[in-house]
Amino acid sequence: MQARRKVYVEGSRPDVRVPFAEVELTGDNPPVRLYDTSGPGSDPEVGLPPLRGPWIAERGDVAPVRGAGTPLAGVTGKRPTQIGYARAGIVTPEMEFVAIREGVTPEFVRDEIAAGRAVLPLNVNHPECEPAIIGKAFLVKVNANIGTSAVTSSVAEEVEKLTWATRWGADTVMDLSTGRRIHETREAIVRNSPVPIGTVPIYQALEKVGGDPVKLSWEVFRDTVVEQAEQGVDYMTVHAGVLLPYVPLAVDRVTGIVSRGGSIMAAWCLAHHEENFLYTHFAELCEILVRYDVTFSLGDGLRPGSIADANDEAQFAELRTLGELTGVAWEHDVQVMIEGPGHVPMHKIKENVDLQQEWCHQAPFYTLGPLTTDIAPAYDHITSAIGAAMIGMFGTAMLCYVTPKEHLGLPDRDDVKAGVIAYKIAAHAADLAKGHPGAQARDDALSKARFEFRWEDQFNLSLDPETARAYHDATLPAQPAKTAHFCSMCGPKFCSMKITQELKDYAARGMRDKSEEFVASGSRVYLPLA
């Protein structure tokens, strides 16, 4: 029944093949091509094919770190990053790939990356990844968080969640695993991921020191970053802006510090009464990340965890520091995006984007929600989709999803889907509001199908064809209803669409002096139910 098939658009070289989901429509309606994140599919035991292998190899700026078969890293004196290439005026196959995906020129992509306004998170050790660009001039992206915890989950389950998340449209996935088997889980995820993978390395570092933040050190963290970079993690959240003097600013909040990474670093800073080692070693960190083209996702460790704490001094003090660090990363040719809140009432959302764009020199903004109220645990995919849509409209480049289980438990498969779909809605609503070229084509095609009672076309163009079809079945299960010229909500007599179609026909015959004819020719404006 599902009339979607994967098609590829070839670029300037045969190995640049960009996937789209093409929806065949009925009648003489042209097919609609949709951005597609589902990847080529494969056996999880084998992993995905290394799409980018040749592109990485032919640049000649990386080599195995410990001999043949070991992970790649930049050779001495080289900076094998997309921002490095872009600044050198080079259009990489990765840039061409996203240009085709987004419907823009490769040069435009290059210039946005060179300016730091967009990132292309693509670790040289993740050749399986289909490039996706994150920046305000492009389609708004959605991230899905997955990951095992000390309390629940298995590796196979997490790989399935990854595949499931990208099937529904997740543009990137963060592996937030804690507990045992972090390394193994991540390996399975990266090898099977057609989308960029992000992590928060401090979680694994903390496991290595037995869970005691006070025992953390730059060395443990550094080694963890190298380990993850060698596995192919595309972007890493680093809470380098949680500075010692900012910690007291969060103490009197309603919900203190709600970022795990932020609270870990705050605990370390206070216990040692020293400045955050991620901040003091930030240049060294850049020197590591540049070798693998790992993108920074500068974490907002002091993000507000409640409406009461939004846009406060602690949050904005950290944001200013993230702006400073953005400049340092760029000096090293390392790509950067900036993480944002959290919980923010609607009237305070725009200020977040405006200050982030100003202080962080237009580096891409990547926000969690924000949730626009605290009162609806079990529905925070909705409280936050409202904030996400708005913050996307104002210029946020990527939206980190929130599932119905937020604050309550770990997301299962259904929660992952619910979160991704709520966020695809938010991202697309933002694309429409930004007037993104081409974004409205899908809405128009679906609405035209709706108006013309092409039920199957309507289902196939929707974000979730299966559920749309199931809901229609629930009221009008019969197959003929799928071709019925009325809507199950109103029944045949009250179908406004049906009436309008007859008005259209009527108008086509001339609006005036036709009323008599209209009545004579069967003025019944509905189709009796058979």
Next chain:
Amino acid sequence: MQARRKVYVEGSRPDVRVPFAEVELTGDNPPVRLYDTSGPGSDPEVGLPPLRGPWIAERGDVAPVRGAGTPLAGVTGKRPTQIGYARAGIVTPEMEFVAIREGVTPEFVRDEIAAGRAVLPLNVNHPECEPAIIGKAFLVKVNANIGTSAVTSSVAEEVEKLTWATRWGADTVMDLSTGRRIHETREAIVRNSPVPIGTVPIYQALEKVGGDPVKLSWEVFRDTVVEQAEQGVDYMTVHAGVLLPYVPLAVDRVTGIVSRGGSIMAAWCLAHHEENFLYTHFAELCEILVRYDVTFSLGDGLRPGSIADANDEAQFAELRTLGELTGVAWEHDVQVMIEGPGHVPMHKIKENVDLQQEWCHQAPFYTLGPLTTDIAPAYDHITSAIGAAMIGMFGTAMLCYVTPKEHLGLPDRDDVKAGVIAYKIAAHAADLAKGHPGAQARDDALSKARFEFRWEDQFNLSLDPETARAYHDATLPAQPAKTAHFCSMCGPKFCSMKITQELKDYAARGMRDKSEEFVASGSRVYLPLA
């Protein structure tokens, strides 16, 4: 387990008793009082007690229309409407009731009603109704649509949906029944409703003429309005702004006319080539409505049904006419609110409110969503909650819910709940964004409970305690987990809230020169899982 109980606040007279849901919290945290729409509860066979009976009777301006025991209507020369009383400087018990509900003065309520900026839809034949005020200076309200259709549903089911909708927080309910048994269904709904009931009388009028719009007439419509007014309908949608010259403006739209009432009137206008009889007889209609204090909900028959059609000439032409009709209704001391779209991309939402407020002289705006994208059938409670929250923030007084079944089928019990909760979120987010006094108290109490791991308090303060509790159980089912000082999302080691609480303790002992002591006194910042 649910620690909510109904309490009443008494006004200046003992029969003004305003219900609240009081949430008892643990420890020394004060209880939180919530606005409560659930009504006193009763046997559906008997109906609710006539709370307003004495208030209506003692004013002496209504009398049974056909002798004792028949419905009430204003006696000759009287205008028994809340706007009439307000303009005469009278504070009615109904106004005092809502003043207590909203936490404002009765005089403020009176002045907002007198100015037409707020409405109190309260038919003299619906004494069971607990007054609720709709206006931009008050809490944003939510309407839930129910009703039988030709295709499905029974009377008992609809009464159950009514009770269910008000349990979850619906402030008004519209009975959109079509098909047979319209009168009987409505009677059962009104007698059991603690909230104002709205209808669209043209639906029943159409049934009376065998479903053929061309056979409609002012007389049939008028008699239907009287029938419904005598039953106690509190507000009626009237599509008096769908004028003959506007109909061609909608013909070339992607989705034409999507309002049922709008399409019915458009068909009538074209078939007869006459002006809409609801417009030409509008003054007579006012003379009927004023006798029962039925509030106008001036319908947006030409509202956009797709992103492509938003904010177009057809829509705004009708809106200007609704502004003109608002003035006519006010001359008759009839209360008015204005209905709005529909499908609108985010960047075009504010214009809707601004023009409505300007052209309709600040009469309350009452919108359906709007949906901010067309691509997510089965998730339109979310696509529209985004638009609803925004349009509420900009000054819309009431939001008509959209359920997951919108465009696909008739809402069942679960859909009604999903729709109401999504819209309670939107309305509350709007209240926060408008800085409504007191709105944030619930967020703050819930966030404080969350931060202090008072799980049961968090559940009880939420919009849906049962689901929140069930989701927590899904990950950490054991009862001790309900008192655990960590969140099931992160597990004990990574609980940022736990760490922050220890930072708070640490800060309380002095921020400086304490690191050694912190380490010595057990620097572990987590509670090992027992």
